[in-house]
Structures are given as structure tokens and as C-alpha cells.
Amino acid sequence: MDPVGRCSHRHHTEMQRSFEQPQAAYAHVPFCSHRCGYCNFTVVSDRDDLVEDYLRAIEIELSWLRVPQPVHTLYVGGGTPTYLPPEPLARFLQLLQKWFPVCENHEFSVEANPIDITPDKVSVLRAAKVNRVSLGAQSFHPGKLMALEREHTPDDIVRAVECLRPAIPNLSLDLIFAAPHETLADWERDLDTALTLNVQHLSTYGLTFERGTTFWGRLLRRQLLPVAEEEQRLMYVETMNRLRANDWDHYEVSNFARHGFRCRHNEVYWTGQSYHAVGPGAARFVHGQRQVNHRSTTTYLHRVLAGLSPVAESEELAPADLAREQLVFGMRRLQGVDIQAFAQVSGFTVESLAGPAVRKFVDLGLLEFHEGHLRLTTEGLLVSDAIWPEFLHV
Ligand code: SF4
Structure with missing residues (x-):
């Protein structure tokens, strides 16, 4: 480490x-x-x-x-x-x-x-x-x-x-x-x-x-x-x-x-895997890059039919930001995030990415550790959208 x-x-x-x-x-x-x-x-x-x-x-x-x-x-x-x-x-x-x-x-x-x-x-x-x-x-x-x-x-x-x-x-x-x-x-x-x-x-x-x-x-x-x-x-x-x-x-x-x-x-x-995407407003994640096509259908059509790229936004997330995002996506699943597997997969420990936020929400009874996983409690499920910003913006 x-x-x-x-x-x-x-x-x-x-x-x-x-x-x-x-x-x-x-x-x-x-x-x-x-x-x-x-x-x-x-x-x-x-x-x-x-x-x-x-x-x-x-x-x-x-x-x-x-x-x-x-x-x-x-x-x-x-x-x-x-x-x-x-x-x-x-x-x-x-x-x-x-x-x-x-x-x-x-x-x-x-x-x-x-x-x-x-x-x-x-x-x-x-x-x-x-x-x-x-x-x-x-x-x-x-x-x-x-x-x-x-x-x-x-x-x-x-x-x-x-x-x-x-x-x-x-x-x-x-x-x-x-x-x-x-x-x-x-x-x-x-x-x-x-x-x-x-x-x-x-x-x-x-x-x-x-x-x-x-x-x-x-x-x-x-x-x-x-x-x-x-x-x-x-x-x-x-x-x-x-x-x-x-x-x-x-x-x-x-x-x-x-x-x-x-x-x-x-x-x-x-689970943070990659995917292709086509069409107006479509978002893809390929080779570590996130891209979003123009949301306006007419702009999308004009550009593609003129041989121009339809991509409106493109970003390559820093490894820690990508890992944080994957942590949040993973915790939306009821089984939660396998702490050890996450570290091996992402290259970051949950503690290093979001230690204070984890402790805060565990103390509030919104997150819990269970059989090696970090997951939402029933109470946490009810307010999950309010939890994630503290994991993404540290
Ligand atoms: S306009 Fe209505 S039917 Fe069309 S995508 Fe939106 S919610 Fe669905």
C-alpha cells in the first residue's frame, strides 16, 4: 500500500x-x-x-x-x-x-x-x-x-x-x-x-x-x-x-x-464496466473515457450527417475519481461493495477514498459493514441520493 x-x-x-x-x-x-x-x-x-x-x-x-x-x-x-x-x-x-x-x-x-x-x-x-x-x-x-x-x-x-x-x-x-x-x-x-x-x-x-x-x-x-x-x-x-x-x-x-x-x-x-453508445444524448465509457453525444437531436443529426463527431463532452477521469464513482455505483446495489475486491480492482482502498464520509454515515446508521461489504442500511436506502455527493466531492 x-x-x-x-x-x-x-x-x-x-x-x-x-x-x-x-x-x-x-x-x-x-x-x-x-x-x-x-x-x-x-x-x-x-x-x-x-x-x-x-x-x-x-x-x-x-x-x-x-x-x-x-x-x-x-x-x-x-x-x-x-x-x-x-x-x-x-x-x-x-x-x-x-x-x-x-x-x-x-x-x-x-x-x-x-x-x-x-x-x-x-x-x-x-x-x-x-x-x-x-x-x-x-x-x-x-x-x-x-x-x-x-x-x-x-x-x-x-x-x-x-x-x-x-x-x-x-x-x-x-x-x-x-x-x-x-x-x-x-x-x-x-x-x-x-x-x-x-x-x-x-x-x-x-x-x-x-x-x-x-x-x-x-x-x-x-x-x-x-x-x-x-x-x-x-x-x-x-x-x-x-x-x-x-x-x-x-x-x-x-x-x-x-x-x-x-x-x-x-x-x-x-459495476463500472465499459460500454459503447450511439444516438443523440447517448453516453459511452470506452477505454477509461466518458463521452456524451449532443443532447439536441437536430444538432446530433446535422453533425453526423456532415461527417462531424456528435460528441459534446469528453473526459478522462483521474484514477481516484473513477474509483470514487465506482464506489458510489457499487453502493447503489443492495449487496454493497466488497471492500477487499474493491481495493484490488480499483487500486484504492475505500478508506483512502472516502474514510471520513464512510465513518459519518455508519455513525448515522445509513451505511453498515456486513460480511466484508460496505452497504446501505434500510434507513440509508431511503435517503441514498443525499449520501453520494459526500463520496464524490471530497
Ligand atoms: S416523453 Fe414520455 S414517453 Fe417519451 S421518453 Fe419522456 S417520459 Fe418516456
Whole structure:
């Protein structure tokens, strides 16, 4: 160990792997039929005229990889990938398959809007080797869906699940809690309904008000009131209790899986491994470098179609900063961080990176040491977002 706590010997472990060829890839599809009031993702609505340019740009950006990059996990997010009509969707997925061929035991996930799921599109997804679909369900209450400005109904979700399941049995639902006026009893009903659908994975997020969204403006004008913090806390506690009692694997702050159905692609992010990415706003981590493409879809298209790089930000993190980031990502997982393995992998001890912060949060009962791991306590899970800044900015 040197004076700053670096281990003198490195092993062939995850840290080194992260600088090898990525085994994962992400593609961003920016199209949506409209923009939901809470959404601050990279999205264009009412711009079907851009679909052909988008496909050309993706083809060009992919060709800059020079040779196909085989991957274990491929994730298509948005936006709404399934907003693309069947024929462009098929061409898009073929392009991805050409440049990111998936290995035999792969996970290929596509995000979908329940309203878009038709037998035609399910056939397209299946033909492209998609084997996991993440549905933006959000709720089973008509009033809550309207409040969130979603276009689908509860019946659309059930119909989409039934349409997908025979062809693509690995399904995930996104659910939002703490929507305006939502009560704990409302949320419990949403959870119970989700459980009746027999899906393999659930992601649950508390509604946040993000700058630049219409919800943000309405919040400032007091037209929308956030659900009280204590009520939000109870909703999250109830989520954990209910799903754990039903034998779900709570494996990350917001994510729950049936045993054996964790999202392998997201685990790539959380364990600090590298990944390719294409499309507007897409972020990649390749050979120790983080890059983010232009968030504006039109800027992305103009640049790529003119043969210019779409990268808006690029940074090579110092080894200690990278290790700190990996520590935080690791602690978002319920199993926490294996202290010894972390030191071997990152070259830094947890103590040298964040000793005072660890002691502070252990004393507060928000973190704990358990069987050689540093992990969040149940209390810590409830406030985890408030913990991380002290680990990242020392
Ligand atoms: S469907 Fe999803 S990505 Fe599209 S606007 Fe709504 S929240 Fe955003």
C-alpha cells in the first residue's frame, strides 16, 4: 500500500476489464408521440420527418466503429424506440445487430410504450433477437396516467404484456410513485396490479420535478404540489416490503427482479464496466473515457450527417475519481461493495477514498459493514441520493 492507499499490486479484475473492449452497448432513439410533462430526456415529438435522417445518422455513427463490436448486452432506450413504425424499426435493429452482434447467451432489451405494442412490432423485435422488453407502464390508475400526461390506459398495459409474452417472455415494468395527489393506498394498488401481471422485473421511481419540464414550471406556479416527503418515504418502504414479501430480489435502490432476472445491462453500469453508445444524448465509457453525444437531436443529426463527431463532452477521469464513482455505483446495489475486491480492482482502498464520509454515515446508521461489504442500511436506502455527493466531492 503506498501513502495514498493505492494497492501496489493489481489483479486481473473488473477495473482492468473496464479498459478492455466494452461488452455492452446502448442506443438512443429520441422519438416520442408527445413529451410527457415530467420528462427531461433527449426526446423529439411530432418530428416523424426526422426518422429517415436519424436512421442514416445512426448508420454513419455505427460505421465509425470500423469493425463490428460483439457484445453480451444491448439496450435500446429513448425516447420511445417502439414509436418507430415496423419497417424503420426493423432496419434500425438490423443495423444494431450488424455492428453490435450479440453473443449466444445475450440480453437484448428494448424500451417500449404499451400503446405501441402490436403483433407486427413484436414480430420485428423477436426477429431481431430482442429477448427483453421494458414497458413504460408507470401506473394502472387512469387518473394518475392522465396526470403524468401518459397516452396509454391501464388496459393498454395488460394488452401489451399479453401480446409480448408468447414471443418475449422476459418483461420489465417501469412504475412511478408520488405522482401529484397520489396516496399511499393508490400506490399499493398499483404495486398489487403489477404483481398480478407476472412480469420478471420492476423498476420503481419517485416522481421528480426537473428543470426545463412543464411540471417544473407548474411546480413554481404552485399548480402542482409534490407529495409530502413522509408520504413518499412510506411509498418506498411499502414497495420494498411488498415486493420482498413476494420473494422479489431487491438488487438496486430502484430495481427489483424475480430471481435470475436482474437487468444484466444495468449491472454493467453499476459495476463500472465499459460500454459503447450511439444516438443523440447517448453516453459511452470506452477505454477509461466518458463521452456524451449532443443532447439536441437536430444538432446530433446535422453533425453526423456532415461527417462531424456528435460528441459534446469528453473526459478522462483521474484514477481516484473513477474509483470514487465506482464506489458510489457499487453502493447503489443492495449487496454493497466488497471492500477487499474493491481495493484490488480499483487500486484504492475505500478508506483512502472516502474514510471520513464512510465513518459519518455508519455513525448515522445509513451505511453498515456486513460480511466484508460496505452497504446501505434500510434507513440509508431511503435517503441514498443525499449520501453520494459526500463520496464524490471530497
Ligand atoms: S414517453 Fe418516456 S421518453 Fe417519451 S416523453 Fe414520455 S417520459 Fe419522456
